[in-house]
Amino acid sequence: MKEEPIYVAFSTQKGGAGKTTLTVLAASYLHYELGYNVAIIDCDFPQHSIHSMRKRDFKMLEDDEFYKGMAYEQFTRLEGRKAYPIVESDTSRAIADAERIVEDYDMDFDIIFFDLPGTMNNRDLILTLAHMDFLIAPIAASRVVMESTLDYMISVRDNIIATGKSNIKAMYLLWNLVDGREKTELYEVYEGVIKELDFPLLKTFLPNAVRFRREQNIEHKPLFLSTLFPPDKSLLKGSNVDTLADELLEVLNLTGHE
Structure with a gap:
């Protein structure tokens, strides 16, 4: 019998908070670097940013011998390990799509990430949120972002978790887009x-850096954001993506599970 995957969403109602980027970075690092089975x-x-990124990644692979060689080398080293699946979906069928890929793929998925819209007045979104095991809300040191995100967390806590009918085990806040290498006063x-609102905060914080937007390109610079490759080791230092992955595994109780 297949193991049940853990459902995780980097979720907030504030656009531009980095949830899509975080989803791809976490999925790619965990899948290609640490050997966990993930899906998105x-x-x-309607933008389906991650599905569109996967299409761009595959197109560059087809057109560019450099990336084609990189892919061959990586997937040979990973002994035939394939790219993780990305399913184009919406909130009305997200859970059904997740259940379908669990049945269709000949593997046990450890984590399924959901990239969700932020509009809380959507009934389908509320039902999908209720199926998550863990929610992680990225925040930035901005009054607008903080107020919006904390309102979102309070709404989820009071209107979804408090009903006793959700699967949500925990919600965490995550500092993202931190200016400089260290947090200020x-x-x-x-x-x-x-702390007053009693929301747990992950220890890891992610800096605001250009590398987080570096996808495949015709100049063949080291890759950071890709659905087919993990972040390049030369760019990983100081990004805290590896630290975030380790902390996620602790939170999800998956350490040593690969």
């Missing part, structure tokens, strides 16, 4: 507010 259900209708002020 892309419900962010402003972050301490915001963390005081977060």
Whole structure:
């Protein structure tokens, strides 16, 4: 009998908070670098950014001998391990799509990531959120972002978790787009507010850096954001993506599970 995968969403109602980028980085690092079996259900209708990224990645692979060689080398080293599936979906069928790929693929998925829209007045989104095991909300040191995200967390806690009818085991906040290498006093002020609301905060924070937007390109610079490759080791240092992956595995109780 197949093991049940853990459903995880980087979720917030604030656009531009980095949830799509975080989803791809976490999935690619865990799948290609650490050997966990992951999938992504892309419900962010109508743009479907992650599904579109996968199409761009495959197109570049077809057209560019450099990336074709990289892919051959990687998938040979990984002994035939394939690219993780990305399903184009929406909130009305997200859970059904997740259940389908679990049945269709000859593997046990460890984690299925969901890239969700942020509009809380969508009944299908609320039902999908209720099926998540863990929610991680990226935040930035901005009053607009903080207020929007904390309102979102409170709404999920009071209107979904409090009913006792959800699968949500925990929600976490994650500092993203941090200016500079270290957090300033402003972050301490915001963390005081977060503590008062009793929301757990992941220890890892991610910097605001150009590398987080570096996809495949005709100049063949080291890759950071890709659905087919993990972040290049030369760019990983200082990004905290590896640290985030390790902390996620602890939170999800998957350490040593690969």
